[in-house]
Amino acid sequence: MATTHQLPETGFLRLSQIIGNKKTSIPALIPIGRTSFLNGVKSGKYPKPVKLGERTTAWKVEDIRALIGQLGGAV
Structure with a gap:
């Protein structure tokens, strides 16, 4: 996989990893x-998150990869 974003095959991504964070250069x-x-997410256009803990919400890498494919990206 030769892209600027190296995503793992499985796992979870936090919101800042999906939409970026200028303060931390993500x-x-x-x-x-x-x-x-x-x-x-609320309207169903984007994948639903998974609660990993009381204050931790993340999205499955597989779901985000599929979303990027639908939107026309190459990750």
């Missing part, structure tokens, strides 16, 4: 704002 896999992404 590039966006999906260039969209936090509110727009969360509204898309």
Whole structure:
């Protein structure tokens, strides 16, 4: 896999890893704002998250990879 974003085959991604974080220089896999992404999750446009703990929410790598494919990206 020769892309700028090396995603693991399985696992979980936090929101900042998906939409990026300028403060910590994490590039966006999906260039969209936090509110727009969360509204898309709520409407069913984007995958549902998985609760890993009381204060930890993440998305399956497989779901995000499929979403990027649907949106026309190459990850």
